[in-house]
Amino acid sequence: MDLKSFQQDGVTVFQVDGEINISTSPELKKFFEKQPAKKVVVDLERVTYIDSSGLATLVEMLKKTKSQGGGLGLAAMSEKVKSLFEITKLDKLFSISQNKQEAVSKVK
Amino acid sequence: MIESVTKKKFLVPSDLSEVQKVSAKVLAFLKPLDLSQAFLFDVRLCLEEALINAIKYGNSLRKDLKVALEVGYDDTQVQIAVEDQGKGFDPKELKICTSEENLLRTRGRGVYLIHQLMDRAKYNSRGNRLVMVKFLGK
Numbered sequence: 344m345d346l347k348s349f350q351q352d353g354v355t356v357f358q359v360d361g362e363i364n365i366s367t368s369p370e371l372k373k374f375f376e377k378q379p380a381k382k383v384v385v386d387l388e389r390v391t392y393i394d395s396s397g398l399a400t401l402v403e404m405l406k407k408t409k410s411q412g413g414g415l416g417l418a419a420m421s422e423k424v425k426s427l428f429e430i431t432k433l434d435k436l437f438s439i440s441q442n443k444q445e446a447v448s449k450v451k
Numbered sequence: 452m453i454e455s456v457t458k459k460k461f462l463v464p465s466d467l468s469e470v471q472k473v474s475a476k477v478l479a480f481l482k483p484l485d486l487s488q489a490f491l492f493d494v495r496l497c498l499e500e501a502l503i504n505a506i507k508y509g510n511s512l513r514k515d516l517k518v519a520l521e522v523g524y525d526d527t528q529v530q531i532a533v534e535d536q537g538k539g540f541d542p543k544e545l546k547i548c549t550s551e552e553n554l555l556r557t558r559g560r561g562v563y564l565i566h567q568l569m570d571r572a573k574y575n576s577r578g579n580r581l582v583m584v585k586f587l588g589k
Contacts, residue, residue: 365467365503392492394499395564399557406555423492430567431560432549 346374354447355380360389363397372400381413384446388419398433405437414438418446457483458523463502465510465518465535470502477522477531484524484587493568494529494585500561501533501581509535509579524587528570532582539578 344361355378363371375383385401387393401417408415416438420428428434440446459480463473474495481494502518510516521532548559565572571584 364499365470392495394496394503395560396503398560402555402557423489427496427564430564432554435551436554 344370346371348374348378351384351443351447352451354382354384354451356384356386356443356447358386358389362392363390363400364392364394365396368396368400371397372403375404375407379411381408381411382450383408383413383415384418384443384450385415386418386443386446387421387424388443390420390424393424393427398427398431402433402436414450416440416446416450418443456525458521461520461522463506463518463520465506465513465516467503467506467512470499470506473502473520474499477520480522481524481529484529486529486587490585490587494531497565497569497572497583497585498531498533500565501531501583504561505533505535505537505579505581508540509537511537526587528584528586530582530584532580534580537579539575541578542574 344359344363344367347358349356357375359371361367383404405415418440419442420439425439428437428439438449440449461473461476463469477498478491478495505518506512510518516536519534523530542562545559545562546553546556548556548563553559565583569583570586572581574581
């Protein structure tokens, strides 16, 4: 998994490339915790696979930003990844956008 | 297990770093079926969730315990059995992860996903062996 973060319109965008699984989830969590941000978008366009530990990590990230009075949006996930959010009803919890720009606009 | 045309058994050490390795071997074993990416995604996810639960919660990450994995297929289905050496658990005790009050919880989605993505998923009465089936052509 490759991780990158940058600022876009006052929002911290985390770009994830690869799989968010039991082995890589702790890496994403650490990367996020090193850069505390109130307004966050996680760009999932390049995420090819996610398991329940990956979903749990995103839930933890959401809880953290909300507890700080901020917000977290998810962007550009594949149909397959999106279906897991729908099955688990996490699509009710997260703001899910088609693309990064839309997600940034919603969060900022 | 079904009387599959093709079967393979694996003995998996209780080490989470083994999950991806075994899963890759299983997907390679299923290659002759020429399955769709979506089918393989579901099988991989359910297999890995079952292995993680068996290693982490069943065998409590004890290196001296193993997880027995059997994979088989015929021209109608793929069947996967995962058995740990733990005392077992009652799947009914799991919280319903999709109810509103549990959405923020970080555990319990693995078993739920298995039940949603496979066509059949059943634990034995002790709760240490899970047999999952996914029908081909779905």
